[in-house]
Amino acid sequence: MQFCPRCGGLLVPQKKGEEAILRCSKCGYEIPQQGIGYRLATQQPPPKVLTTSVVSEEKKGGRKKEELEQEREEYYKELFMELLREEEYGGEET
Secondary structure, three states, rough: OOOOOOOOOOOEEEOOOOEEEEEEOOOOEEEEEEOOOOHHHHHOOOOOOOOOOHHHHHHHHOOOOOHHHHHHHHHHHHHHHHHHHHHHOOOOOO
């Protein structure tokens, strides 16, 4: 890895015609590539992950609004009954 003598930016290998050069990523300063062997390669995007239709459908569907309201109602009913029992039988000792 080499750095630009002008600004300190990273010198990136590039091709200029048939010749390989090192160009600064900040100021554009160029020098010919010295005996160090660089390899120019392009990065390919990672492959897409395929899923089954069962997984995809489950994510879309989720739980229905009625089911959520039913669960919420049951929770509050249990909470109310517990508070009522505590109030009737003196949950706190004095």
